[in-house]
Amino acid sequence: MKIQPIIDVVDVKRTYKTTTGLWKSATKEIEALSGISFNVQEGEIFGLLGPNGAGKTTMIKIMTTMLIPTSGKVSILGLNPVTEYAQLRPQINFILGGERNLYWRLTAYQNLAYFADLYQIPRQQQKKRIADLLDLVELTDAAHQKVETFSKGMKQRLQIARGLINEPKILFLDEPSIGLDPYSARKLRDILRQLKETGTTILLTTHYMYEADELCDRIAFIDKGKLVSIDSPNNLKASSNHLSIIECKLAGPDPLNLDALHKLSFIEHIQVERQDYFSLLRIHTLSPQAAVSSIFESLQGAEVLDLAITKPTLEDVYLQVIGGGKNA
Numbered sequence: 001m002k003i004q005p006i007i008d009v010v011d012v013k014r015t016y017k018t019t020t021g022l023w024k025s026a027t028k029e030i031e032a033l034s035g036i037s038f039n040v041q042e043g044e045i046f047g048l049l050g051p052n053g054a055g056k057t058t059m060i061k062i063m064t065t066m067l068i069p070t071s072g073k074v075s076i077l078g079l080n081p082v083t084e085y086a087q088l089r090p091q092i093n094f095i096l097g098g099e100r101n102l103y104w105r106l107t108a109y110q111n112l113a114y115f116a117d118l119y120q121i122p123r124q125q126q127k128k129r130i131a132d133l134l135d136l137v138e139l140t141d142a143a144h145q146k147v148e149t150f151s152k153g154m155k156q157r158l159q160i161a162r163g164l165i166n167e168p169k170i171l172f173l174d175e176p177s178i179g180l181d182p183y184s185a186r187k188l189r190d191i192l193r194q195l196k197e198t199g200t201t202i203l204l205t206t207h208y209m210y211e212a213d214e215l216c217d218r219i220a221f222i223d224k225g226k227l228v229s230i231d232s233p234n235n236l237k238a239s240s241n242h243l244s245i246i247e248c249k250l251a252g253p254d255p256l257n258l259d260a261l262h263k264l265s266f267i268e269h270i271q272v273e274r275q276d277y278f279s280l281l282r283i284h285t286l287s288p289q290a291a292v293s294s295i296f297e298s299l300q301g302a303e304v305l306d307l308a309i310t311k312p313t314l315e316d317v318y319l320q321v322i323g324g325g326k327n328a
Protein backbone atom coordinates (compact mmCIF):
# COMPACT_ATOMS: atom_id res chain seq x y z
CA MET A 1 0.00 0.00 0.00
CA LYS A 2 1.34 3.39 -0.98
CA ILE A 3 1.75 5.78 1.95
CA GLN A 4 0.08 9.13 1.27
CA PRO A 5 2.48 12.01 1.84
CA ILE A 6 1.34 14.42 4.55
CA ILE A 7 2.26 17.34 2.26
CA ASP A 8 1.90 17.00 -1.49
CA VAL A 9 2.74 19.91 -3.77
CA VAL A 10 2.30 19.45 -7.51
CA ASP A 11 3.39 22.01 -10.11
CA VAL A 12 2.52 25.03 -7.99
CA LYS A 13 2.84 28.47 -9.52
CA ARG A 14 2.22 31.80 -7.87
CA THR A 15 2.38 35.18 -9.54
CA TYR A 16 2.19 38.50 -7.71
CA LYS A 17 0.81 41.49 -9.56
CA THR A 18 2.16 44.84 -8.47
CA THR A 19 1.54 48.33 -9.78
CA THR A 20 4.37 50.68 -10.70
CA GLY A 21 4.81 54.09 -12.24
CA LEU A 22 3.88 57.56 -11.12
CA TRP A 23 0.12 56.97 -11.21
CA LYS A 24 0.43 53.27 -10.43
CA SER A 25 -0.92 52.71 -13.91
CA ALA A 26 1.56 50.06 -15.07
CA THR A 27 1.20 46.55 -13.72
CA LYS A 28 4.15 44.25 -13.25
CA GLU A 29 4.02 40.51 -12.67
CA ILE A 30 6.49 38.67 -10.48
CA GLU A 31 6.53 34.90 -10.74
CA ALA A 32 7.48 33.90 -7.18
CA LEU A 33 6.88 30.17 -7.80
CA SER A 34 7.29 28.76 -11.31
CA GLY A 35 5.98 25.20 -11.01
CA ILE A 36 7.23 23.56 -7.81
CA SER A 37 6.58 19.91 -6.91
CA PHE A 38 7.65 18.02 -3.78
CA ASN A 39 6.17 15.94 -1.00
CA VAL A 40 6.83 15.43 2.69
CA GLN A 41 6.21 12.21 4.62
CA GLU A 42 4.65 12.12 8.07
CA GLY A 43 7.23 12.62 10.84
CA GLU A 44 9.88 14.17 8.61
CA ILE A 45 11.80 17.35 9.29
CA PHE A 46 11.90 18.91 5.85
CA GLY A 47 13.95 21.98 4.93
CA LEU A 48 13.25 24.53 2.20
CA LEU A 49 16.51 26.29 1.39
CA GLY A 50 17.26 28.99 -1.12
CA PRO A 51 18.51 32.54 -1.55
CA ASN A 52 16.49 35.67 -0.72
CA GLY A 53 13.50 35.92 -2.99
CA ALA A 54 13.58 32.23 -3.99
CA GLY A 55 9.91 31.76 -3.06
CA LYS A 56 10.20 29.95 0.29
CA THR A 57 7.85 32.21 2.27
CA THR A 58 5.37 32.22 -0.61
CA MET A 59 5.36 28.40 -0.53
CA ILE A 60 4.84 28.35 3.25
CA LYS A 61 1.99 30.86 2.99
CA ILE A 62 0.26 28.68 0.38
CA MET A 63 0.63 25.54 2.51
CA THR A 64 -0.71 27.32 5.60
CA THR A 65 -3.86 28.65 3.87
CA MET A 66 -2.68 32.28 3.84
CA LEU A 67 -2.22 32.57 0.07
CA ILE A 68 -3.91 31.02 -2.95
CA PRO A 69 -1.68 29.51 -5.66
CA THR A 70 -2.11 30.80 -9.20
CA SER A 71 -2.13 27.19 -10.43
CA GLY A 72 -1.12 23.69 -9.35
CA LYS A 73 -2.30 21.35 -6.62
CA VAL A 74 -1.56 21.35 -2.90
CA SER A 75 -2.70 18.73 -0.44
CA ILE A 76 -1.94 19.08 3.30
CA LEU A 77 -3.11 16.17 5.48
CA GLY A 78 -5.21 15.16 2.48
CA LEU A 79 -7.00 18.54 2.49
CA ASN A 80 -6.99 21.34 -0.05
CA PRO A 81 -5.79 24.50 1.73
CA VAL A 82 -7.82 26.71 -0.62
CA THR A 83 -11.22 25.06 -0.28
CA GLU A 84 -10.86 23.09 2.97
CA TYR A 85 -9.01 25.66 5.08
CA ALA A 86 -11.57 25.51 7.89
CA GLN A 87 -10.83 21.82 8.51
CA LEU A 88 -7.10 22.24 7.95
CA ARG A 89 -6.31 25.27 10.14
CA PRO A 90 -6.95 23.62 13.53
CA GLN A 91 -4.58 20.77 12.57
CA ILE A 92 -1.53 22.83 11.60
CA ASN A 93 0.34 25.81 12.96
CA PHE A 94 3.12 28.11 11.80
CA ILE A 95 5.75 30.43 13.17
CA LEU A 96 6.99 33.13 10.88
CA GLY A 97 10.31 34.91 11.56
CA GLY A 98 10.55 37.73 14.08
CA GLU A 99 8.63 38.29 17.25
CA ARG A 100 5.19 39.14 15.94
CA ASN A 101 2.26 37.29 17.44
CA LEU A 102 3.27 37.61 21.09
CA TYR A 103 1.79 40.15 23.47
CA TRP A 104 4.73 41.74 25.20
CA ARG A 105 2.76 43.14 28.13
CA LEU A 106 1.37 39.73 28.99
CA THR A 107 3.30 37.00 30.74
CA ALA A 108 4.39 33.82 28.93
CA TYR A 109 1.55 31.92 30.62
CA GLN A 110 -1.05 34.57 29.72
CA ASN A 111 0.10 34.57 26.09
CA LEU A 112 -0.34 30.81 25.83
CA ALA A 113 -3.72 30.95 27.60
CA TYR A 114 -4.85 33.61 25.11
CA PHE A 115 -3.90 31.44 22.11
CA ALA A 116 -5.41 28.37 23.79
CA ASP A 117 -8.70 30.29 23.98
CA LEU A 118 -8.40 31.24 20.30
CA TYR A 119 -8.07 27.56 19.43
CA GLN A 120 -11.02 26.82 21.72
CA ILE A 121 -9.05 24.43 23.85
CA PRO A 122 -11.27 23.57 26.83
CA ARG A 123 -10.22 25.45 29.97
CA GLN A 124 -9.79 22.25 32.00
CA GLN A 125 -7.15 21.04 29.45
CA GLN A 126 -5.35 24.35 29.15
CA LYS A 127 -3.48 24.29 32.47
CA LYS A 128 -1.71 21.00 31.79
CA ARG A 129 -1.03 21.73 28.14
CA ILE A 130 0.51 25.13 28.91
CA ALA A 131 2.60 23.66 31.73
CA ASP A 132 3.85 20.88 29.41
CA LEU A 133 4.73 23.35 26.66
CA LEU A 134 6.54 25.70 29.02
CA ASP A 135 8.47 22.69 30.24
CA LEU A 136 9.34 21.62 26.67
CA VAL A 137 10.71 25.05 25.79
CA GLU A 138 12.36 25.44 29.21
CA LEU A 139 10.40 28.51 30.26
CA THR A 140 8.67 27.13 33.36
CA ASP A 141 10.64 29.43 35.65
CA ALA A 142 9.74 32.45 33.52
CA ALA A 143 6.05 31.52 33.14
CA HIS A 144 4.79 34.54 35.05
CA GLN A 145 7.28 37.05 33.70
CA LYS A 146 6.17 39.62 31.13
CA VAL A 147 7.38 38.81 27.61
CA GLU A 148 8.89 42.31 27.26
CA THR A 149 11.57 41.24 29.76
CA PHE A 150 12.51 38.15 27.69
CA SER A 151 15.68 37.72 25.65
CA LYS A 152 15.34 37.02 21.93
CA GLY A 153 16.00 33.31 22.50
CA MET A 154 13.29 33.14 25.20
CA LYS A 155 10.81 34.91 22.93
CA GLN A 156 11.56 32.52 20.11
CA ARG A 157 11.09 29.52 22.41
CA LEU A 158 7.78 30.97 23.54
CA GLN A 159 6.84 31.31 19.86
CA ILE A 160 7.47 27.58 19.49
CA ALA A 161 5.22 26.89 22.47
CA ARG A 162 2.57 29.14 20.92
CA GLY A 163 2.88 27.24 17.64
CA LEU A 164 2.27 23.99 19.49
CA ILE A 165 -0.72 25.10 21.54
CA ASN A 166 -3.21 23.30 19.26
CA GLU A 167 -1.01 20.13 19.09
CA PRO A 168 -0.53 20.59 15.33
CA LYS A 169 0.21 17.58 13.14
CA ILE A 170 2.45 19.81 11.03
CA LEU A 171 4.44 22.78 12.26
CA PHE A 172 5.69 25.27 9.65
CA LEU A 173 8.62 27.48 10.65
CA ASP A 174 10.00 30.33 8.56
CA GLU A 175 13.62 30.99 9.58
CA PRO A 176 13.15 29.96 13.22
CA SER A 177 16.70 30.66 14.37
CA ILE A 178 17.25 34.02 12.73
CA GLY A 179 19.13 36.33 15.10
CA LEU A 180 19.65 33.68 17.78
CA ASP A 181 23.04 33.16 19.40
CA PRO A 182 24.66 29.73 18.86
CA TYR A 183 23.51 28.45 22.27
CA SER A 184 19.86 29.50 21.76
CA ALA A 185 19.93 28.15 18.20
CA ARG A 186 21.16 24.79 19.48
CA LYS A 187 18.44 24.74 22.14
CA LEU A 188 15.88 25.38 19.45
CA ARG A 189 17.21 22.49 17.36
CA ASP A 190 16.94 20.23 20.43
CA ILE A 191 13.30 21.24 20.86
CA LEU A 192 12.54 20.54 17.20
CA ARG A 193 14.16 17.10 17.47
CA GLN A 194 12.06 16.33 20.56
CA LEU A 195 8.97 17.35 18.62
CA LYS A 196 9.89 15.02 15.79
CA GLU A 197 10.10 12.20 18.34
CA THR A 198 6.50 12.87 19.31
CA GLY A 199 5.49 12.43 15.66
CA THR A 200 5.09 16.08 14.63
CA THR A 201 6.01 16.78 11.01
CA ILE A 202 8.12 19.91 10.65
CA LEU A 203 8.69 22.02 7.56
CA LEU A 204 11.19 24.83 7.97
CA THR A 205 13.08 27.38 5.96
CA THR A 206 16.54 28.43 7.01
CA HIS A 207 19.59 30.22 5.69
CA TYR A 208 21.83 28.33 8.11
CA MET A 209 23.32 25.35 6.32
CA TYR A 210 24.69 23.81 9.48
CA GLU A 211 21.20 23.85 10.98
CA ALA A 212 19.68 22.24 7.90
CA ASP A 213 22.40 19.60 7.79
CA GLU A 214 22.01 18.70 11.47
CA LEU A 215 18.24 18.75 11.61
CA CYS A 216 16.59 17.91 8.31
CA ASP A 217 15.74 14.45 7.04
CA ARG A 218 15.43 15.92 3.56
CA ILE A 219 16.11 19.26 1.96
CA ALA A 220 14.76 20.98 -1.13
CA PHE A 221 16.95 23.68 -2.65
CA ILE A 222 14.83 26.24 -4.44
CA ASP A 223 15.97 29.14 -6.58
CA LYS A 224 13.98 31.71 -8.56
CA GLY A 225 10.75 29.85 -7.86
CA LYS A 226 12.05 26.50 -9.11
CA LEU A 227 13.14 23.33 -7.33
CA VAL A 228 16.82 22.75 -8.00
CA SER A 229 17.60 19.66 -5.90
CA ILE A 230 15.87 17.51 -3.30
CA ASP A 231 17.41 14.79 -1.11
CA SER A 232 18.80 13.97 2.33
CA PRO A 233 21.75 16.14 3.44
CA ASN A 234 24.07 13.13 3.20
CA ASN A 235 22.97 12.26 -0.32
CA LEU A 236 23.28 15.87 -1.40
CA LYS A 237 26.83 15.97 -0.08
CA ALA A 238 27.63 12.58 -1.62
CA SER A 239 26.34 13.75 -4.99
CA SER A 240 28.99 16.44 -4.85
CA ASN A 241 31.72 14.05 -3.85
CA HIS A 242 33.61 14.64 -7.06
CA LEU A 243 34.02 18.22 -5.83
CA SER A 244 36.96 19.07 -3.56
CA ILE A 245 37.52 22.15 -1.51
CA ILE A 246 41.04 23.51 -1.19
CA GLU A 247 41.32 25.63 1.92
CA CYS A 248 44.23 27.99 1.66
CA LYS A 249 45.23 30.35 4.49
CA LEU A 250 47.36 33.28 3.43
CA ALA A 251 49.18 35.84 5.57
CA GLY A 252 47.78 39.36 5.38
CA PRO A 253 44.22 40.57 4.92
CA ASP A 254 44.32 40.87 1.13
CA PRO A 255 45.12 37.81 -0.97
CA LEU A 256 47.22 38.60 -3.99
CA ASN A 257 46.34 38.14 -7.60
CA LEU A 258 42.98 36.43 -7.31
CA ASP A 259 42.30 37.31 -10.95
CA ALA A 260 44.82 34.71 -12.02
CA LEU A 261 43.01 32.08 -9.93
CA HIS A 262 39.62 33.02 -11.33
CA LYS A 263 40.95 32.44 -14.84
CA LEU A 264 41.85 28.80 -14.16
CA SER A 265 39.35 26.61 -15.97
CA PHE A 266 39.22 23.83 -13.35
CA ILE A 267 38.28 26.20 -10.55
CA GLU A 268 34.53 26.31 -10.05
CA HIS A 269 34.12 28.86 -7.33
CA ILE A 270 36.22 30.86 -4.84
CA GLN A 271 35.08 32.13 -1.45
CA VAL A 272 37.29 34.66 0.33
CA GLU A 273 37.17 35.41 4.04
CA ARG A 274 39.29 38.37 5.08
CA GLN A 275 40.53 38.68 8.66
CA ASP A 276 42.91 41.24 10.13
CA TYR A 277 46.03 39.12 9.87
CA PHE A 278 45.17 36.49 7.30
CA SER A 279 42.74 35.60 4.57
CA LEU A 280 41.14 32.26 3.95
CA LEU A 281 40.37 31.08 0.43
CA ARG A 282 37.95 28.20 -0.14
CA ILE A 283 38.53 27.07 -3.67
CA HIS A 284 36.02 24.64 -5.20
CA THR A 285 37.55 22.38 -7.82
CA LEU A 286 36.97 19.09 -9.58
CA SER A 287 40.72 18.48 -10.01
CA PRO A 288 42.48 19.19 -6.71
CA GLN A 289 45.86 17.84 -7.84
CA ALA A 290 46.00 20.10 -10.87
CA ALA A 291 44.61 22.98 -8.86
CA VAL A 292 47.15 22.88 -6.02
CA SER A 293 50.22 23.48 -8.21
CA SER A 294 48.46 26.19 -10.23
CA ILE A 295 47.27 27.86 -7.03
CA PHE A 296 50.85 28.08 -5.77
CA GLU A 297 51.93 29.52 -9.11
CA SER A 298 49.12 32.07 -9.17
CA LEU A 299 49.70 33.15 -5.61
CA GLN A 300 53.41 33.81 -6.07
CA GLY A 301 54.60 36.22 -3.44
CA ALA A 302 51.86 35.36 -0.97
CA GLU A 303 52.84 33.62 2.25
CA VAL A 304 50.83 30.39 2.47
CA LEU A 305 50.21 29.59 6.16
CA ASP A 306 48.12 26.48 5.68
CA LEU A 307 46.67 24.39 2.88
CA ALA A 308 44.21 21.51 3.14
CA ILE A 309 41.97 19.58 0.78
CA THR A 310 38.53 18.80 2.25
CA LYS A 311 35.21 17.36 1.14
CA PRO A 312 32.19 19.58 0.50
CA THR A 313 29.88 20.69 3.28
CA LEU A 314 26.19 21.30 2.67
CA GLU A 315 27.02 24.98 2.18
CA ASP A 316 29.48 24.05 -0.56
CA VAL A 317 26.78 21.97 -2.27
CA TYR A 318 24.38 24.90 -1.95
CA LEU A 319 26.92 27.26 -3.51
CA GLN A 320 27.55 24.78 -6.28
CA VAL A 321 23.88 24.29 -7.21
CA ILE A 322 22.62 27.79 -6.43
CA GLY A 323 25.50 30.17 -5.77
CA GLY A 324 27.14 29.59 -9.17
CA GLY A 325 29.83 31.82 -10.59
CA LYS A 326 33.46 32.13 -9.61
CA ASN A 327 33.21 35.36 -7.69
CA ALA A 328 30.51 34.90 -5.07
Ligand SMILES: Nc1ncnc2c1ncn2[C@@H]1O[C@H](COP(=O)(O)OP(=O)(O)OP(=O)(O)O)[C@@H](O)[C@H]1O
Pocket residue numbers: 016017018030031032050051052053054055056057058059
Ligand atom coordinates in the same frame (compact mmCIF):
# COMPACT_ATOMS: atom_id res chain seq x y z
N1 LIG B 1 3.18 40.55 -1.58
C1 LIG B 1 4.05 40.54 -2.59
N2 LIG B 1 3.87 41.36 -3.66
C2 LIG B 1 4.74 41.36 -4.69
N3 LIG B 1 5.84 40.57 -4.76
C3 LIG B 1 6.07 39.74 -3.72
C4 LIG B 1 5.19 39.70 -2.59
N4 LIG B 1 5.69 38.77 -1.71
C5 LIG B 1 6.80 38.27 -2.28
N5 LIG B 1 7.04 38.86 -3.49
C6 LIG B 1 8.15 38.55 -4.41
O1 LIG B 1 8.12 37.15 -4.69
C7 LIG B 1 9.43 36.60 -4.72
C8 LIG B 1 9.54 35.48 -3.70
O2 LIG B 1 9.44 36.05 -2.39
P1 LIG B 1 9.48 35.17 -1.06
O3 LIG B 1 9.27 36.09 0.09
O4 LIG B 1 8.54 34.03 -1.19
O5 LIG B 1 10.97 34.62 -1.06
P2 LIG B 1 11.84 33.96 0.10
O6 LIG B 1 12.54 32.79 -0.52
O7 LIG B 1 11.00 33.69 1.29
O8 LIG B 1 12.91 35.08 0.42
P3 LIG B 1 13.66 35.45 1.82
O9 LIG B 1 14.71 34.40 2.04
O10 LIG B 1 14.26 36.78 1.51
O11 LIG B 1 12.63 35.50 2.90
C9 LIG B 1 10.38 37.77 -4.50
O12 LIG B 1 10.77 38.26 -5.76
C10 LIG B 1 9.51 38.79 -3.77
O13 LIG B 1 9.97 40.10 -4.04
